[in-house]
Amino acid sequence: MSGLFITFEGIDGAGKSTHIDALAAALRAGGRTVVLTREPGGTPLAEKLRALALNEPMDALTEALLMFAARRDHLLQVIEPALARGDAVLCDRFTDATFAYQGGGRGFDLAVLGTLERWVQSVPALPPPGLRQPDVTVWFDLPPAVAAQRLAGARVPDKFESQPQAFFERVAAGYAQRAQADPARFLRVPADQSREAVWEAVASGLRARGVLA
């Protein structure tokens, strides 16, 4: 089997987690080896960078550099070796989150993020242009007002979760822009419906792409 790289995106409160677990179970039932991981994080170094990026105040460039530094370590240590073995890698957030949060949310320069994306995701083993991108990105698209209701009182918020709704409006617009730029990669799932209906949308979208039987 060849490797499969699936990422999961959406604003905080969009409800990715249960569906990532359900997809892992479905792929394992189909005989695949699954690596479950997340960003920022996924290696000891990247988890340290995550703790800094999610809890310490810093300017948007510093934040973007930490996200991409964590990503580089994660890509080299975990994602590339797993794909080379033929595993399915399910990653909770990836570079689209940097474009949505640091780019959209914090207003950081998208061209600079694009340059960092090319540096960090360059993998010599790949055919030109040698850029690692997810095979599929499942985007849980939820109106920010609904996400705010879901998050209210859910748990102690981190630096991003405590942002006002206007921030998440910009993050959501950032995701929409990324999806529009690469519609073949993005599977948009309307997330303002029951958990069962969301899972059915995820599963049917992935069946249509040949990822699930």
Ligand code: TYD
């Ligand atoms: P999240 O994935 O929602 O994890 P949890 O469910 O444990 O809260 O949290 C990660 C946070 O990091 C989320 O608010 C988005 C933010 N983030 C960025 O700002 N930029 C990035 O590049 C990534 C990967 C995440």
